[in-house]
Amino acid sequence: ITVVALVLYIAFTVSITEWRTQVRRQMNELDSSAHSRAIDSLLNYETVKYFNNESFEARRYDESLDRYRKAAIKSQATLSLLNTGQQMIIAIALVVMLWRATQGVIEGRMSLGDLVMVNAFMIQLYIPLGFLGVIYREIKQSLTDLDKMFRLLEKEREVADHPDAPPLSLPPGQVDVRFEQVDFAYDPARPILHGVSFHIPAGKTVAVVGSSGAGKSTLARCLIGVWPSMRGQMLLDGVDISKWDRDRLGPHIGYLPQDIELLEGTVAENICRFGEIDSDAVIEAAKRAGIHEMVQHLPQGYDTSLGQAGGLLSGGQRQRLALARALYGMPDLVVLDEPNANLDDVGEVALMKAIVELKQAGKTVFMVLHQRNLLALADRVLVLNNGTVAQFGVMDVTARPDALPQPRTA
Numbered sequence: 508i509t510v511v512a513l514v515l516y517i518a519f520t521v522s523i524t525e526w527r528t529q530v531r532r533q534m535n536e537l538d539s540s541a542h543s544r545a546i547d548s549l550l551n552y553e554t555v556k557y558f559n560n561e562s563f564e565a566r567r568y569d570e571s572l573d574r575y576r577k578a579a580i581k582s583q584a585t586l587s588l589l590n591t592g593q594q595m596i597i598a599i600a601l602v603v604m605l606w607r608a609t610q611g612v613i614e615g616r617m618s619l620g621d622l623v624m625v626n627a628f629m630i631q632l633y634i635p636l637g638f639l640g641v642i643y644r645e646i647k648q649s650l651t652d653l654d655k656m657f658r659l660l661e662k663e664r665e666v667a668d669h670p671d672a673p674p675l676s677l678p679p680g681q682v683d684v685r686f687e688q689v690d691f692a693y694d695p696a697r698p699i700l701h702g703v704s705f706h707i708p709a710g711k712t713v714a715v716v717g718s719s720g721a722g723k724s725t726l727a728r729c730l731i732g733v734w735p736s737m738r739g740q741m742l743l744d745g746v747d748i749s750k751w752d753r754d755r756l757g758p759h760i761g762y763l764p765q766d767i768e769l770l771e772g773t774v775a776e777n778i779c780r781f782g783e784i785d786s787d788a789v790i791e792a793a794k795r796a797g798i799h800e801m802v803q804h805l806p807q808g809y810d811t812s813l814g815q816a817g818g819l820l821s822g823g824q825r826q827r828l829a830l831a832r833a834l835y836g837m838p839d840l841v842v843l844d845e846p847n848a849n850l851d852d853v854g855e856v857a858l859m860k861a862i863v864e865l866k867q868a869g870k871t872v873f874m875v876l877h878q879r880n881l882l883a884l885a886d887r888v889l890v891l892n893n894g895t896v897a898q899f900g901v902m903d904v905t906a907r908p909d910a911l912p913q914p915r916t917a
Contacts, residue, residue, distance in 0.1 A: 508600060508603050508604050508607070509600070509604070509629075509632070511600075512596060512597070512599075512600035512633075513636070515596050516593065516596045516597065516636060516640070519592050519593065519596060520589070520593060520640045520643060520644070521643075523585065523588065523589045523592065524589065524643065524644050524647050525647075526585065527582065527585045527586065527589065527644075527647075527648070528647055528648075528651050530578065530581050530582050530585055531582050531648055531651045531652070532651050532654060533578050534575065534578035534579055534581075534582045535651065535652060535654070535655075537571070537574050537575040537578050538575050539655070540571055540574075540575075541568065541571035541572050541574075541575050544567060544568055544571050545568055548564045548568065586644075589644060593637060593640050594637075597633045597636070597637060600629070600633070601626075601629050601630075601633065604625060604626075604629050605622075605625070605626060605629075608621065608622045608625040608626070609622065682709055682743060682744060682759065682839045682840040682870075682871040683706075683707070683708060683709045683742075683743070683744050683745070683871075684706070684707040684730065684742070684743060684840070684871060684873070685705075685706045685707070685740075685741075685742040685745075686703050686704055686705050686706075686739065686740075686741055686742075687704055687739050687740045687741075687742070688702050688703070688704055688738065688739040688740075689702070689703045689704070689729065689738070689739035689740070689741055690702060690703075690737045690738040690739055691722075691725060691729055691734060691737055692737060693725075693734075698894065699722045699725045699894050700722050700725060700726065700729070700894045700895075701893075701894045701895050702739070702895065703722075703726065703739075703891075703894070703895065703896055704739075704896065705889055705896060705899050707871060707873065707887070709744075709869070709871055710866075710869040710870065710871060711871060711872075711886045711887060712862065712865075712866055712871075712872040712874065712884060712885050712886045712887075713872070713873050713874065713885060713886065713887045713888070713889055714874045714876050714881065714882050714884075714885035714887070714888050714889070715727075715873070715874065715875045715876065715888075715889045715890075715891060716876055716877075716882075716888060716889070716890055716891070717890055717891035717892055717897070718892070719877075721891040721892055721893060721894065722891055722893075722894040723844075723875040723891055724765050724844050724845075724875060726875075726891065727762075727842050727844045727873065727875050729741060730840075730842055730873060731760050731762050731842055732748045732749075732751070732756065732760075743756075743840070758836060758838065759838050759839045759840060760838050760839075760840045760841075760842065761832075761833035761834055761835065761836075761838035761840070761841040761842070762833055762841075762842045762844075763829050763830055763832075763833040763841075763842070763843045763844060763846050764829070764844055765844040765845045765848070765875070767822075767825045767826060767828075767829045767849075769813055769820075769825060769828065769829070771812070771813065772812065772813065773807075773809065773810050773811060773812055773813070774793075774802055774805065774808075774809045774810070774811055774813065774828065775789050775809040775810065777813065777828060777832060778792055778793060778809075778828065778831045778832050778835055779832075779835055780832060780835060785836075786809075788835060788836055789809060789831075789835065790809070792831040792832070792834045792835040792836070793809075793831045795830075795831065795834045795857075795860075795861045795864065796827045796828070796830040796831035796834060796857060796858075796861060797827055797853065797854055797856070797857025797858070797860075797861075798824065798827040798828055798830075798831055798857075801824060801827075822849040823849045823850055823851055823854055825849070826846075826847075826848065826849040826850055826854065827850070827854055827857070827858075830843075830846060830858065830861065834861060834865075837865075837868060837870065838870070839870055839871065840870070840871045840872075840873070841865055841870055841871070841872050841873070842873045843862075843872065843873070843874045843875065844875045845875055845876070845877060846858055846874065846881070847878060847880060847881060848877075855880060858881075859881065859884060862874075862881065862884050863884065866884070866886075886901065887899065887900060887901055888900065
């Protein structure tokens, strides 16, 4: 009776727990989906209000919650089934054992002390067994709840410091950039860059032009080391980017992305890249970006909180604040992706002055452009076409102002 009860208990516990794991995983997925939908709607509430779709979003969220509710009820029902089944197996085994022991007492083969002993033995066996069943169930449930975290921990970083990276340092104000047959793709089935090769001498300003989707922004991200090349080399002062220590390389590069992302913090914290705040350097960067006067009119100046994702600023103000962040500390390599996309005339003049100041300081500047306004500031022009270098050369100053300047051979 004891052996049969043990086998049934273990088999029942394992099988039902494995079934519950699938139900629990489904419940967690639906819970994450409902939360993601709510957060997405709240973060993009202006878009929802623009098209008067509040009721539609609310209905979609209610549907997600309803699916989660059903999954949660099913999960609780399976838990109740597991607990009931475990207790039933133990209770039936105890009843059968006591019935057999009672029969032995009636027939004179056992004493009342034997009956008490059998009962005590069974209780000492089944109480720890029930405890172990609970522990097994809780461990499996906890592992299921942490499944996403475990999957995240198993992922390798896209760009990691080289394990044997020496303590490299860039010469002050001198960054030589060279791409040698670089291939890159976010998805292997859709390559973006094909055999890109060019050389930017230290202290030169390069403008990258081309149609939308040609790979200009991707090239900028590869240059700052956000994405590793699939083939070829990306060299800074003759050293592959993958061999640089990221902590040492970061202060030497300033980056203005196409999609401005500001964190929920103060103006000063956003400009100094959420590092140690140097008030003088923050103000200097803000002046270069032409945003110092605007910041002074804010309620707390540089200590003003920007709210979630910088929602308190206009598009042009966000652009100039991001430019100040890129110029903070006068980095040796400045990468600007569509720097004048949201700027008015005043902001664009400040941007031009900042680029001229970078050129005069001997900084290397890499600009991704769709508009022609800043082309006159470039020493060289790189034309991308479908992920390949169509042309690269010295700026032709004789080009007509109403046409895209054609680079000539360097």
